[in-house]
Amino acid sequence: MGKKGWFLVIAMLLVLTTACSGADGGGNSGASADGKVKLRIAWWGSDTRHEYTQKVIDLYKQKNPNVTIDVEYASFDDYWKKLAPQAAANQLPDIVQMDISYISQYAKNGQLEDMAPYLNQKIQVADVNENVLKTGIIAGKQYGIPTGVNVLGFQYDPALLKKAGIDKIPDDWTWDQYKELALKAASNKVYFDSSMAADIFFHYYLRTHGKSLYNTEGTGLGYDDDKLFVDFFGGLAELIKKGATPTPEVMNQTKGILEESDIVKGTGIGIWQWSNQYVGLQQVVNRPMALAPMFGPNMEKGVYMQPTMYWAVASRSQVKDEAAKFIDFWMNDVEANKLIKGERGVPISAKIKEAVAPELSEATKQVFEFVASMEPKASPMSPPPPVGSPEVIATLTDYIEQVNFGQMTPEDAAVKFRADANTILANNKQ
Numbered sequence: 001m002g003k004k005g006w007f008l009v010i011a012m013l014l015v016l017t018t019a020c021s022g023a024d025g026g027g028n029s030g031a032s033a034d035g036k037v038k039l040r041i042a043w044w045g046s047d048t049r050h051e052y053t054q055k056v057i058d059l060y061k062q063k064n065p066n067v068t069i070d071v072e073y074a075s076f077d078d079y080w081k082k083l084a085p086q087a088a089a090n091q092l093p094d095i096v097q098m099d100i101s102y103i104s105q106y107a108k109n110g111q112l113e114d115m116a117p118y119l120n121q122k123i124q125v126a127d128v129n130e131n132v133l134k135t136g137i138i139a140g141k142q143y144g145i146p147t148g149v150n151v152l153g154f155q156y157d158p159a160l161l162k163k164a165g166i167d168k169i170p171d172d173w174t175w176d177q178y179k180e181l182a183l184k185a186a187s188n189k190v191y192f193d194s195s196m197a198a199d200i201f202f203h204y205y206l207r208t209h210g211k212s213l214y215n216t217e218g219t220g221l222g223y224d225d226d227k228l229f230v231d232f233f234g235g236l237a238e239l240i241k242k243g244a245t246p247t248p249e250v251m252n253q254t255k256g257i258l259e260e261s262d263i264v265k266g267t268g269i270g271i272w273q274w275s276n277q278y279v280g281l282q283q284v285v286n287r288p289m290a291l292a293p294m295f296g297p298n299m300e301k302g303v304y305m306q307p308t309m310y311w312a313v314a315s316r317s318q319v320k321d322e323a324a325k326f327i328d329f330w331m332n333d334v335e336a337n338k339l340i341k342g343e344r345g346v347p348i349s350a351k352i353k354e355a356v357a358p359e360l361s362e363a364t365k366q367v368f369e370f371v372a373s374m375e376p377k378a379s380p381m382s383p384p385p386p387v388g389s390p391e392v393i394a395t396l397t398d399y400i401e402q403v404n405f406g407q408m409t410p411e412d413a414a415v416k417f418r419a420d421a422n423t424i425l426a427n428n429k430q
Contacts (some may be wrong), residue, residue, distance in 0.1 A: 337355065
C-alpha cells in the first residue's frame with residue numbers, strides 16, 4: 001500500500017473512534033490500593049533515541065519506585081500504522097509522542113487530553129516562551145507539550161562553499177541571492193544544495209509573503225495567488241535544470257540514505273532542514289560545518305520555532321496525573337536532560353537550556369546557539385496542520401515531482417494542487 005493509501009486508512013480508523021473515545025476517562029491518579037501506578041508510553045525514532053529514552057525512563061522509575069512503565073517504540077512509519085488501530089480500539093498508550101502533522105487529527109477525534117489544567121500544577125512551564133507553548137494549542141485546548149524546538153536553516157560546509165567561489169553566505173540574504181549563489185556553485189561543478197522539502201519550505205516562503213499553507217480554520221489553502229506557487233517551485237525547478245541541485249533521478253537513487261548524499265560525498269555544499277537534524281548530519285559529514293538563517297526578504301515573518309514533536313496524554317488514560325508528572329520530569333529534570341542532550345529539539349525550559357549547556361558536544365552547542373539567535377526574530381507559528389494535511393502534502397509532493405521531471409508546468413501544478421487540496425480540506429467544514 002502506498003503512502004497516500006496509509007494516510008486514508010489512518011484517517012478512517014481515527015474517524016471510527018470518535019464515538020467511543022474518552023468514554024472511560026475516569027479518575028486521574030490511577031493508583032492501585034497499594035499505591036502502584038502503571039504507565040504506557042510510545043514514541044518513534046532511531047536506536048539512539050530508544051536507548052537514551054529508556055535511560056530517562058529508568059531514572060524516573062528509580063526516583064518513583066511505585067511506578068512501572070511499559071514502552072512501545074518503532075520507526076516513524078511503523079509507529080503511525082500501529083497507533084491508528086490502537087486509537088480505534090480506544091487503547092492508546094497513556095503518553096504518546098505526537099508529530100505536528102497528526103496532532104490535529106487525534107485531538108479533534110477526542111483522543112487526547114487537554115493539558116491546560118496541569119500547567120504550572122503538575123507540569124511547570126513558568127520559564128517557557130509563551131509562543132512555544134502555544135504551538136500545542138488546538139481549538140483553544142493544550143493538547144501537546146513540546147519536547148523541544150527547531151528552526152529551519154541552511155546547514156553547510158564552509159570549505160566547499162569557498163571551493164564554489166563563494167566567500168560566505170551573505171547576512172540577510174534573499175531568495176534571489178540564494179538562486180544567484182546556487183547558479184555560481186553550478187558553474188563551478190558543485191551542487192549548492194539538494195533542493196527543499198516541498199511542503200515545509202513552500203509554507204516558509206508563503207509566510208514571508210504574509211500567507212500560510214493552510215487557512216486558520218483548516219478548511220482550505222491559506223493563499224489565493226498561484227503566482228507564489230509558480231515563483232517558488234518554478235525557481236527550484238530551474239535550479240535543477242541548470243545543475244545547481246541534483247536531478248530527481250539522482251535524488252530518488254539516494255533518497256533517505258544520508259551517507260549517499262552530496263554533502264557527505266563532498267559534491268554538495270549544504271542541506272535545507274530543521275536544526276535538530278544538524279547533529280546527526282555533522283557526525284556523518286565529519287568535517288567542520290556551519291548553520292545559516294533562512295533567506296528573505298521578510299525572514300522574520302517566515303521563520304518560527306516549531307516543536308520537534310509533542311508529548312500528549314490519551315484522553316482514555318486512567319493515570320493522567322502520573323502521565324503529567326512524567327512529562328514534567330522530561331521537561332524540567334536536569335539529570336534527565338543531561339541524558340536527552342537536546343536530541344528531541346532544544347529544551348523549552350530556559351533553566352534546563354542553561355543547565356545542560358556544559359554537557360553538549362560542539363555540534364549541539366552550534367544548534368543551541370543558532371536556535372537562540374533565531375528565537376527573538378521568530379514570528380508565532382501558524383496553527384498545527386489541519387486534519388487531511390498528510391494527504392495534502394502527499395498530493396503536493398506528487399505534483400512537484402512531476403514539475404521537477406519536466407512532466408508538468410508549475411502553472412498547471414499550481415491550479416491542480418489548489419483544486420485537490422481545497423477538496424481534501426473542505427471535509428473539515430462543519
